[in-house]
Amino acid sequence: MLVMKFGGTSVGDAACFVQVANIVARYLDRQPVIVVSAMSGVTNTLLALARQAQTGDTSVTSAPVAELLASHQAVIRDAINSERERSAVSHDLAAYSRDLVSILTGICLVREATGRSLDAVASFGEKMSATLLAGVLRDRGHKAQAISAEDLIITDDNHGQAVPLIPISNRRIARHIPRLVEKGIIPVITGFIARSTSGSTTTLSRGGSDFSASLIGAALKAEEIWIWTDVDGVMTADPRLVAQAHPLEALSYAEAAELSYFGAKVLHPKTIAPALGKGIPVWIKNTFNPDFPGTLIAASRPSANSGNTVKSITSMANMSLVTVQGSGMIGVPGIAARVFAAVATTGANVMMISQSSSEYNICFIVGKSHSDKVVVALRSEFARELRAGDISDIWTQDVAVLAAVGEGMRGTPGVAGRLFGALGRDGINVIAIAQGSSELNISLVVEESQRVAALRCIHKEFLG
Missing domain, CATH: 3.40.1160.10 (Acetylglutamate kinase-like)
Structure with a gap:
């Protein structure tokens, strides 16, 4: 069937x-x-x-x-x-x-x-x-x-x-x-x-x-x-924002899951899991261009497009960066657990986490619509630490999140250097960074006003 x-x-x-x-x-x-x-x-x-x-x-x-x-x-x-x-x-x-x-x-x-x-x-x-x-x-x-x-x-x-x-x-x-x-x-x-x-x-x-x-x-x-x-497959970027965006021939399940999670509109974020469990190939096709082959999403890493370290760049607008900061956090066990337990009570989904090695602050991304509730919950949870000055402040700022995704990044030296170097040359400031040990995805936070410029910059650097 x-x-x-x-x-x-x-x-x-x-x-x-x-x-x-x-x-x-x-x-x-x-x-x-x-x-x-x-x-x-x-x-x-x-x-x-x-x-x-x-x-x-x-x-x-x-x-x-x-x-x-x-x-x-x-x-x-x-x-x-x-x-x-x-x-x-x-x-x-x-x-x-x-x-x-x-x-x-x-x-x-x-x-x-x-x-x-x-x-x-x-x-x-x-x-x-x-x-x-x-x-x-x-x-x-x-x-x-x-x-x-x-x-x-x-x-x-x-x-x-x-x-x-x-x-x-x-x-x-x-x-x-x-x-x-x-x-x-x-x-x-x-x-x-x-x-x-x-x-x-x-x-x-x-x-x-x-x-x-x-x-x-x-x-x-x-x-x-x-x-x-209504598009020819999974694109290298949102074609409404990047004129040079083009469809991909193939993606792995892992790449597609990362892209859908970080805002790619072609797929619902949960789509991949049932198909992955049964090893069923998923194709993304265009109703209005039915003869175009589209994009294949398969279990193993496809050979198509494998020459690109970064296959696609996606972004999410209307995000808030929540920061909890204070010298009293340094070396204190359980701070992160308390932070995210408090966030969980608001029903907000944490999209990305970044923490300095000094443990002086921890920041994370939630949808803008949840940011006020999250700050209220955190201020309640850490009321004693705020009064004592152990936590100096809890605040939010409006940001955008970008994700560069590709299995070709795994084990390839210099990818992060190229990405951040390109952004630096274009005068785009990176506020926070996150990368998992899988090396499948580099996520970064920029000011909301710089989202489109950052998207175009990364696409030009890796995909032309």
Whole structure:
């Protein structure tokens, strides 16, 4: 079986749905299993409606929902020819619309949008998209069935970022999907959404349709997993920021995981793990340039692009550097443990850590939206040390994080020298540095205003 996931831009309008159907038709002999995202922008719209509803604004249940339904009905009108199929798909979309109105009305009444409610509202984007794509495929003579991943992927109750329960999910997927495929039916499965053990709809965090595809591919022991997007593969840098960026032929799992973690938009950060566990190759392909081979992500280090010590540079904006500093930290066991225990209470994810060998300070990166809560938690934890002067200050600054990634850096002398030398020549100040013993990634922190200049500088030095 071949698992193919199509993202939101790949199903942005009627023409896109037709393009996707044509792509799927090319690979019928490989028993395709489809995972689909919501139409581009729909999830944002749904969550905005839910947040508006919690103010008690009942208008969200009328015109906005009607507009959302109309955008999906436009796909029916322009991409489905059979009146019978149009009627069937329209009926299903209307039912989803009524269910959405019911949930939004409930949110209006209680004036609260819980995580459970937000996940329920967000799920309609994928449900409607899968229904449309299955209809477009059937209209072209292919047997296809829309399936909610709520019936396949079981998670915990952590709404918004649910964690899949792999054994039970694997059993459900392996029991249900092969039966359809053996009958010649193309399963069109909702990405992003799942169901908790208590029966409520959950989501795998934003962008989680990639993760859905990888989970399903691993459970099915698929031959390959193809992630269809709107670029020609994993790029050497963000092409919107670096004009010279170009697609890579191949990456190792480790390289791809580093890039996704540090902000590469092509992949969801969790995507690689299920595929890695089963040794399944992952391809990143362009829906709008389907004949381009794309980027292969494989278990072992690929030979393609192996001449480059650095394969790709990625960056994250809207980050905060949190610094805890004081002479009283020097030689005192447990300071780092207390720092990160306090941070954990805020729910902030620590993206990078750097500490001076003198132990005079420790700094780390969190998302800007969490920085104020983190500082409050740290000041509470170290209130005694701050009063005594053992810790002189705890502060934040707005920064950007860049990561240069490539297995070719391992054991190659002079890579760091080239990188920091190039930045120095361009007058870019490096605030903090981190590198793991794997030598796979050099991470660095710069002022937010210098992010793009630093990205272009490193790309020019290593990739032209």
